[in-house]
Amino acid sequence: MDTLSRSPDVGALRLLAKVFTDLPKWGYAGTTKARRIMIRGLCVGGRVSDALKLARNVPANEVEWFNLLDSAVKRDPAAVDSVLEELKRHRDLTPEEYAVVFRHLRHSIPEAGVEPIRDKMVETLREMRAKDIRLDRNGGADLAGLQVRLGDLDYAQMVLSEWDMEKTKDPKLWNLAVELEMARATATATTTATATATATLTPTASSGSDGEDIAVREVVTRMINRGVAAPQRAITFFAVRHMSDTRAKRSFLGSHDVIAAIDHAEKVCRTDASATVWAEAIRLLTLDNADGGAALDAYAEARHRGVIVNVQLAQALVLPLCNASPPQVASAMGVYADLTSEPIPLKTTRDRDRLLELYTTLLRAASRAGFLDIATRLIKDLRARSLPLPPSGATSILIAIMRIAPDHHAAFGIYAHFHALNGARLSANDYSAILACFLDTKKQSPFAPPKLYLEIVQDMRRSGFRPDSQVLASLLRSYGARATGVLRSSNDPAVRASHLSSIHKAIKDLHIFLRLDELVEVDVPLLNALMDAYSRVGAYTSSFEVWGELVERRAREDPARVKELYGPSISIVLDTCGRSDQLGRARRIWAWARHHGLDNPHTWDTWVECLCRLGKLDEAVDVVCTEMKEQQAGAPGPTKETLEVLLRFAWSREDLNDVPRRVMQDFPEMWEDVSELLERKVGRLLQARKERGMAREQERDEEQRNEDELAEREDVSPEQLEQVLQRLAQAGKRGAEAN
Template sequence: MSFGRAASQLERLAFAFHRPSFLKLPLFNSRNDWFPFLGTGPTCSRKFSVSPLVTLPDLPVQAQRRVSHQKLASVLAQIHDALDSLDESLPERHPLREHQVLHVLDVLASSARPRDLALIEKVLANFTSLCGLPVVAEVHSHIIRGLLKQGNPQTLLNWLVQMRQKPGNIQPYLQHWHMFLEYCADMGHVRIIRTALSKMAHGGCPPNNRTFKIFFRAMFNSGASVKDFYGAFDAIEKYTFWYDEDVANMLYDGFAKLNQTQQANEVKEEFNRRFLKRVIKESPRLVDWEESLALEVERRGVVEAVKLCRSLQQDGYKVHHRTLSILLRRSHDISDLKYAEEALDLKPSAFHWSIIIANATRAGNLSSALSSYRQFQATGLPLSAPLLQPLISGLCNTATSSGSDDLLDQALKLYHELARMFPPVDPNAPPRRENLDFMRERSVGPDAYMYGTLLRAMGSAVDVQKYSEVAISLLSAMEARAVPHTSVILTSLIVIAMRCSSSVDEALEAYRRLARQGNVPRITVWGYQWILDTLSKLTFGEDRSLPPIWHYFEIVKDMRLSGLAVTSTIYAQLLRHLAQLAPDAPEVMKDRLAACVRRVHDHLTLDPTITPNISLWNQLMDTYQRVGLFAEAYRVWEMLLVSENFDHASVSIILDACGFANAWPPAQKVYTRLSERSFLLNQGNWHSYVECMCRVGRLNDAVKTVCLQMGQGQKDVAPNLDTIQLLLTFATRANQQDEVLSRIQRHLPDLWQTLPSNLEGIIIKPN
């Protein structure tokens, strides 16, 4: 099948698929089941208890004033001294006590400047060396309290979402989330709470009844209407939510206090209608017992949690399949499932297997997840979309990041296994469902989320022509199953059609026909970024053509007209691609490349809807210098300097630009003006400065800088092996390597002792 024919068929099926009747069909949620997750108490203690969660203290309605400059300066001096002393101290000696490190983290978080947040991560990375203890969840509790004092909810949300990637690899507990949500509720930040609920679920920490009480309180604080509450009920139905009469009364009282008795009755009746079937008929202590179990799992693991479970049984707790779900919430391995099964005499269901598979996939261990799936197949338990979706997502995401179509083929194989088990049915018949968890109803066959996952991966496939044919078959299957389009599906189809086109004009036409028809899902910011990035990288044959600037900004205009904010990323990704083209561009293309960068800058300057961030200005400066426009790059730098809107990356970029442009006086000026501002260079900045000196023929000054300036009063930027390799690269070209090595040995004896005997092919130390 030709590229053009594939694109044409994709468009034809997409048009047929967008009949209004299909858009009226409900979209069945097919995201992974996420599992109840409770956290630690708010205090930092090494002695863990198994009692129910401690009630959080009331958080202030107004954010506390930021930490004083004097206090911050004192803490910065203390922690820098402690970090500098680590290299000199013995492993068993620690410069600080735990409470001192926690105080430092609290003060830095209360400041929450980007440089202080970066320093927090450095402290966490060296936490054990500083005080002799590991990073545990309670350490993050201190950081979160500090961030709450600073008062920026987006900064704190970012911290919670990224906690697993930070030193210590701690996944946020439910208690961490509640600290954040309580603050947002006091401030009436309903929208960010909605975002947080989704982030919690996707991070393996789904909200519970206590979370939703906070959510409803935030809604009352924001003046939400009855309709808003009905929308909130829609949102929470997919989570594990027990009926709680206190919540029903809370909803009634909230409106009654506003003298809206009719609305109070309506909301309470609607709440009861939707959730009364979820009544807990067991002991009133069930919630407390299960919170204790969840806490024990988080702190001590499955074996200790099973011991606690047996203890609770003596008080009247009855184990059931929900108990197994709680015990397995953090497990990646089938051994935990088998241990809990035998210890408590509980038969696991497909849902419990899905917990293990999802956790292994989320942890990046696809081989373990696939092994668990193969063991699951031998049990004879029913297959379902919630069980397969984590695996399919993991395979597709890895295929996209690694460029491996083989992994995508594995994901498609799993999809076909599910599709064969659940063939299409009459679209007018009620959807077939299976009660996977007694509190959740999910679509068990292929659904919109699964199709979106597969099509998104196909849009990034290496052999897009091959997958264009597969995409057509998936579209036909979706139509047979009456699965409606989502924004992800539409965006994926656009990208596939564009990549299957034979020219830029044909690609743009494919976009217009798919994106501008009526009754289609709204393309999101992420969708536009992907479409635009695809357009900028289209190549035909072996010709590395320039990105179509005017076509690019036609789509940017559509984005703006759709009501979406044009982000810095939209400009930065185009500039980044232009910078990548520069090194290999033939002479005839370089002038056109430079003109393209100027046009992008013109669009950026004339766009009143965007406020460029530092990353975008840095990218513009870097692109200018890479296409040979040093004067323009330097003008961008001077603008950043005057506005005090620069960072370490900005400094490295302009110093690199000076080096490649053989512009030593401007480089000296950069260094001088930074010194006047007491701006501390990081190691990357020093390396850029040293390399700049080498490139402009000042090797002697470069060696002097390395030997006498780098690391003075700032040990974390002292010269290292990379610095010496950099010097030797240029010294070898000038046949001065012996002189350089001699000076290094004389001025940096400690570093000299750590150098290997052979570096860059040069014998440094005779055997």
Template sequence: MYTWCARTRLGHNVNHRLFSTPSTVTRHTLANARGNSPRRIFLAAQDIAAIRARYRLPQQHHESFDPPVSGPSRLPNEQEVLDDLTSLAASGRTSDLALLHTVLESFPTQCNLEITASTHAAIFDSFIASGNSSAALRWLETMNTKPGQIPPSLSQWHAWIEAFGPSHQDTQFPSLFRSIVASGCQPTPETYSVALNAMFHAKHPPKETAARKLLCEAHQTGVPHDEIVISSVTEGYAARRMVPVAEQMKVFYEKLYTRQTNLHAETVALLRRAFAQGKHRATLEAEKLRSQGFIPTPPTLHVLLADSISADDIHFWESTLQVQADVHAWLLVIHNCIQSTRSPDRAFQVYKDYIASGMTPTSKVVNPILRLLCMKTLRPPKECDVDRALLIYTDLFRATKPGEPSAVIYNTLISALVSTQNTRKYFPKALSLLEDMQSRGVEMDSMTATSITILLLRSSSTPTEAFQAYKRVFRGPDGKLALDAEGYVAVLNVFCRLTFGKESIHTAIPAWEQYFEIVKDMREAGYPVNVKVYSIILQQLGFTATKIMRSRSQAPEEGNGNQSKVEDVVDILSIQRATRRIHQILITDAAIQPDTIVWNTLMDAYQRAGCLRDAYRIWESLWLSRSFDNASISIMADACGHAGAHAEAVQIFPRIVKSGFKMNIRNWNAWLECLCRLNRVKEAIEVLCNEMGQNGNVEPNEDSIRVILSFVQDRLGETEMKKRIERHWPTLWKSSMSLGLAL
């Protein structure tokens, strides 16, 4: 029997906050749930036992609690009851959800407890907060059958779609709307807009068939024509760079709702023909029609403005028909102006007329204008257009509430700011936009966050500034991490390739220490850090070392050349220290199992930085473990050739040939070049004529001839060496002659 029968009410007087004042038993559990992202809170056995004991519910036979929990010394208050319910909901385990239903079902019958909409709302919010999509959906579908028999609200359905819609298959949305109707709610244009926005927040945009099906369902169920619905589709596809699809969808949607009576259609057509003959003729015709009982409506304006590109037409028809233009009418003219003229000046003038008419700027109105102003073709957008875009944004920011402007608008603006040549002027504005975005709680999906981070990185003037830009974005305003695993890899790729200034290569050395701070964030976010992360920075260090070496060899002998050489030496030493430090981090990283690729990348970085001994030690390790590959061989050939290391070269390559390892043509050509760089041209010709093509070895190609001839020129015995190559490889020599290699 249930013995706790005090009457209480879990209703509007309970000012609950999810996980705000948990009971003593669950407080430590719920505290652990306050993380950066929604997750389940699995209650301990003692917590479940305490909840059962608090309400004198019988223990389940299969549960074993240690230590046993004694009965309560007092009746739980309303907040404690609500905390217990939300804790069970947040856990999400089958047994905990069963206990949740037991608590709800027992109290109304045994204790005359009144369950209200607030009770159900608290439980549903707990499902949402813990990321339990299936439990939250089942709760909405069955709310009116549970104690209290309270149907869900449409806003709760919207909350479910916003939270879990992006992970919902787009083909499942029609069945979701059937569930909404079955629960007693009638979908509105906002419902379809929320659903369509969720579909476009998924990793891949919805298929055209799925979007069309949802639009058809909205029309068939009696949902009125609304710009908010089709704008969700057109802006969604436009943001994914599928503009033709967006335009087709708009045409499709408009056709669904063009069911005007023949009389109205004929009347409007008459007005359009009159307007084509002049405004005076149109005015006379409008007065005549009104005297005959014609009552114009906002949709009348929509038809009359179907081809208009100027705000003057809006003002004329407003005055003539005495009907105020709505947002849709202005959107028609804005879209027409953009598509017909592609003129930022004309579009901006329409926007100014829109504001002057007392209309409020919204994301849907300004988004197409901003895209035109910030459009990048072969050149970055003009500064005057970017400045106009910022003025429009200021109006929009003042007119909107938290959650707006949309992430798409911020992405458009920031992309334009950092693509301009005047980064000193616009970089602070880009950071200010990012702060506005965070203050408004505008959520970024991972793709948007990655894009914005990369844009800010590329506009930074120092490594420190770039790192601070990354820190501004990597965690959203709600504390959630903004980047996913792919986003981190993309950011790392860009960060290590940043160059700050063209005068000195010193400023181009990768900021490897801050690079690994980002890697640390990636690891703490729970994303796997693999060998690719190490290969990215090592490869860039190697490329930078090569640039410095080339600069060093091309520097003039006198004047400023001496200072350049000093800087180059400092740069090379910095790269050498960085490479050795990363090598140490790599071998001490317990989560990494280095493979041949990363060892090759490290070996190549060492050899490019002039650290032959370090590269040779890695080679020896690969050789002894028989884990080298063809790339390893080519890297060591380059290393020995550029370092003048003949002793090491003759240790490596004869051993490889004797081992039976099949070197490819690139390996042989690298070996030929190595010998030539070591001033062993005759040995290289011996390899070309007596080893290549023999004993199963690959035959030489035109590149083999090219390598040797580039070192034979102007040498003593040049003619004899060429004749020897011709005798051994006459066909190849003839082919090389035709390519101009031997001339």
């Protein structure tokens, strides 16, 4: 365990955790020493929060608090405050631990900003004064480094003045001296601007001059002469200054300017630039070159010089390449391949966050460009690295990738990889969005296979969320919509029958699942969706069986909601009766609905349409123009939609005058609106005749041409419309068939 705890390898940490949890199985109680070793392993592996939880179960005097705090600063900065809070509950901080705190504050400036960090520094110094705790020289150097970043340069100068720099080889002190001179060189007129500039150490073109750089060069030269290597931050400083001066002269940077700047900085510092230096130089370059071409040229030079790609360098290239229009995914993946050709050190949470940002950028670009294979590879790589995506935005990435999948099986494959990676982080809303996206995948597979859809539902349940009936009702509605689409789009009876049979089987499979799975709450809306889906594929017997279930459970429903719930049920079953030529059943169902007070305006419209569809147009007219008009026995008044149902079905009869005249007489206030439907019908019929007449122009007669002109006028009156209808009726069934 001790050996494993000192390895940063993820596999070592997994094995350590297994050994630790297996100790009781072997007859060993969890000793303090074993827990202390486990805490160290968690810290080395970057899981400081887990280490802190375990530390709370160990006697405080047995916890290596300095190591825990130092690991939090290095590997998990977000856990620092929690570690400090727990540590202060047991004892005061040592001077060495305060130095670690100042080091943490210095590294936190870019993320947290200057003023919050300054406030924390002042609070910590007051705490130290109250407890009479003094820093040693190394601790003072950590505090001085923080104050340099904050723009308070006097204290840093005071710390350095206590040392004979010509005799020391301490890299920390020499780095502090370099940082101090770089801060002075980039200082501006106001304290706020100074703090901001030193926090980022990215000077502007206007702030640079050879005179200001001389002091930095002198310190770097003295440092090198003492045998201490110049810090990479100094190389970055000189390279960025060189590029800023070049931009000030030409207002534009090219790849050759990056190379010249790096050469200049390496010459001054007498050492090679690291990938981080190249990353900052290329980042500045991309501000002037949106297409990424110049950045790739500079990157090629860095690789030629043997620079090993790190996450920062990869980010500097991948971001502009992926944001290009169109995204240059192939080039970005080339950089990614270079990055992953060597093990990627992930010592801190910041390292992991940067790498996750890189993956997120690549995944979004791959989804935009339609590269499903690349997106799949990236998700598999994330799984191999045990790097789940951050919850914020992860689901949107998955949905974007699923949308480019060619069929439901490919979409499910993506989901399966993602679930293995991020399943524990998915919320109920995430699952609902994934299921909705899965239903919308319609490129090469016409409808969602129930087995795959239900697998996602089961994952949702295993995650502790209970899918509501709406989740399954959505699947059934998609089957019904697909069946309707098949009936409208396919003219080949064999093809149509094959498609409907496949959809019918899917509905049956889901119905069996509903019967067998006791955890599914089957409610009225779900049964409505099931009944409608059966009806749309022509499985009328099954549809009526579901209706039987609805009839049986009515008495068990909440009386306050039963009318609201059963309104759609009645409309669906009446529509099924109309399509299956079940007039007797339709009459019984309608009488049952009226008896139990379940009718509403929409069900009345459906009843009228059912009668029309079953050839009982005269009865439908009586229902509308008598029962509904006079609102007999609680019947609602007809609406425009009710009247349009009558006119639509009346169109197929030869005695076209009767129904429109009755509607016009009984409902003059709505005639103007509903007559537009007739005008459209007349226009479409006349247009069809006109197209046929163009093929046999010799058969066209004067009467038909007059009808065309009349139908195309915008000021057609009801009387003129009746004349047209009479003439069309005389034309016989050919006109109705054309419509």
